[in-house]
Amino acid sequence: MNVEDRPETPGPTPPEGAGIEQRQVIHGPRPGDQIVRIVRPRAFRMRGPGLIEARPEAGEPKTAIGRAVVRLERFLLGSPIPTTAEGTERVGVRQGLAIFASDNISSSAYATEEILRVLVIAGAAALAFTMPLTFAIVAILAIVVFSDRLVIQAYPNGGGSYIVARENLGPLPGVVAAGALLIDYVLTAAVSISAGVTAITSAFPELHPLRVNIAVLVMALMAIVNIRGIRESGRLFTIPVYLYLGAVLGLVAIGTARAFTGELPPYSPPADWLAAHQAAPLTLLLLLRAFASGSVALTGTEAISNGVPAFKPPEVRNARLALVSMGALFGTIFVGLSFLASRIGIVPDPAEVETVLSQLARTLTGEGWYYYFLQFSTALLLVLAANTAFNGFPRLAGILGQDQFLPHYFAFRGDRLAYNTGILALAVVASALIWLYQASVTGLIPLYTIGVFIAFTLSQTGLMRRWLRLRQTETAWRARLIINAVGAAATGTVAVVVAVSKFALGAWMVLIVLPVLVAVMWSVYRHYARLQSAVVPETPLDPAAIRLRLIVPVADTSLQARQALAYAMAIVPPDRILAVHVISSEESAENFSRAWQDAQIKVPLVMIESPFRSFTGPLIEYVDAVREAHPDDILNVIVPEFVPRHWWEHLIHTQSALRLKAALLFHPGIVVTSVPYHLGE
DSSP states (O other): OEEEEEEOOSSSOOOOGGGTOEEEEEEOSSTTOEEEEEEEOTTEEEEETTEEEEOTTTTOOOSHHHHHHHHHHHHHHOSOOOGGGGGGGOBOHHHHHHHHSHHHHHGGGTHHHHHHHHHGGGOGGGGGGHHHHHHHHHHHHHHHHHHHHHHHHHOTTOOHHHHHHHHHHOHHHHHHHHHHHHHHHHHHHHHHHHHHHHHHHHHOGGGGGGHHHHHHHHHHHHHHHHHTOHHHHHHHHHHHHHHHHHHHHHHHHHHHHHHHTTOOOOOOOOHHHHHHHOOSOOOHHHHHHHHHHHGGGGTTTHHHHHTGGGBOSSHHHHHHHHHHHHHHHHHHHHHHHHHHHHHHTOOOOTTSSSOHHHHHHHHHHOSSHHHHHHHHHHHHHHHHTHHHHHHHHHHHHHHHHHTTSSOGGGGOOOTTSSOHHHHHHHHHHHHHHHHHTTTOHHHHGGGSSHHHHHHHHHHHHHHHHHHHHTTTTOTTHHHHHHHHHHHHHHHHHHHHHHHHHTIIIIIHHHHHHHHHHHHHHHHHHHHHHHHHTOOSOSSOSSGGGOOEEEEEEOSSSSHHHHHHHHHHHHHSOGGGEEEEEEESSHHHHHHHHHHHHHHTOOSOEEEEEOTTOOSHHHHHHHHHHHHHHOTTSEEEEEEEEEEOSSGGGGGGSOOHHHHHHHHHTTSTTEEEEEEEEEOOO
């Protein structure tokens, strides 16, 4: 307890501080001398009249086991961070690029491979279309990056496509954009970690059978790291991003130099690889499929516009700088790898044991230290690229929770200022996808990109509506309108191409899941809306209109039962109280009647005979019957409850009070009060 001594000031005695102060008057040796000693609990600090602040030790467990659990939690997740320290958890451009752009940059490790994997179906000659498709995808990326700069400027509080679509197109398009992004984030986590594990198994094929277990373990570790907070994850992810950038840009530089000097090494894929791939003619649909597969490169670009508040001031400038840097770095790597792969004639491994990037590095540099450095940095980045989803999904789910489209606990921030519920939900669903598809990147890719392009299209369309609405005040509204119109047309076209070309390969699943998810979120919103619009109270709001009738279920005449009866008699006269006891035979009725008389309890007793020895059912029926007989009364059930001191003591008690409270919870018009009895030492 904190003890504060101060002389008592004249005038009225100040009100007792928030009901937690203890005041002790100490008289001095002379008349009129006195001191008021104010004692407050250490767990609270007075901030003003009626305002107290909980200190970190508030709510700390009192038992040894509880303290041990807290110490373990602090070791894994870190100490709690106060809300006032949120500003210190923000990141600059360098860390922001690592946290929010890692997904987009890392997709350069497999975007070229996904194009090749589709083209090679038509034979080695079809690989000549790799560069045209690559340039088309980079052009779309440039349009998206340029358009997202306007999103960041117009909506600096984050939320990205969801906020833009909701505010300019209406709630339903906003929810559609949010649902599409949530699906995309889940697939981002699953694909990134699966691709990272594939990079590891490319260098160490003996680990290939363990890929699913490794991927799920990595997913769990990512969840723990992100629950520790954004600054912790930023420290962890900065180095892998720049290691990968250095390694892969070095590879592109080496390969480009050798290509222009005519010194590219020969490459001969295993004969069975081409035989395994060749099965279809080169058609427009095949080219569209290759374009759709390579469009995975555009995923992750929306993460920066969603997470603008996570940047240090000036947030808009830093976020836009990170966005442009991300686009430039990705475009350079993507074009470079596609150029080298097409010039050398790299063929993707049909068994997915070795990646195209691994083959490219092995061909250009051999199996020396640089090859393993590149594979290690690629695997590390691909695994940690899932962090983009771990930042975007919980943040978006938190906004949806605040807007009541998801349960409110998604908006709750944990001890480390992280959205724990969203992080755990993402980890569980993405792990289930990894297990279902056996960590196959090629199997997951057809589900990918549809969601993000739907969200892009709605976002660009929403900004078009915004510029038209603000054309009287915005000087450059025509230029911005044209930019967003081009963006909406481009991303909408890609969304249709992806949906059509990959519909039979699994895209149909996303097109079914998205409407279901939107319907669920809309149902949650309607539930909260009905709750807020409730106007008829279940119990009167005027205290004078409340007329109580009490029922006290008793199993015996023990101290716990008599304690509950005394509490009931302190509320209303005995004639408005009914003690209820359930019996199984006439003999037990006689025995209990004698015990009741001997205890001299001045409350009417009602005994219910239950021939089938059921306790809860007959008691609930009796309570409902009393409620129907006295509809103008508020029925209050007073439940005596014994609370064991140790966890193992719960195992030797029937928990009948807990079951009764749970059953009564769903009966309207009935108030349940628990009168606990805690057994001391």
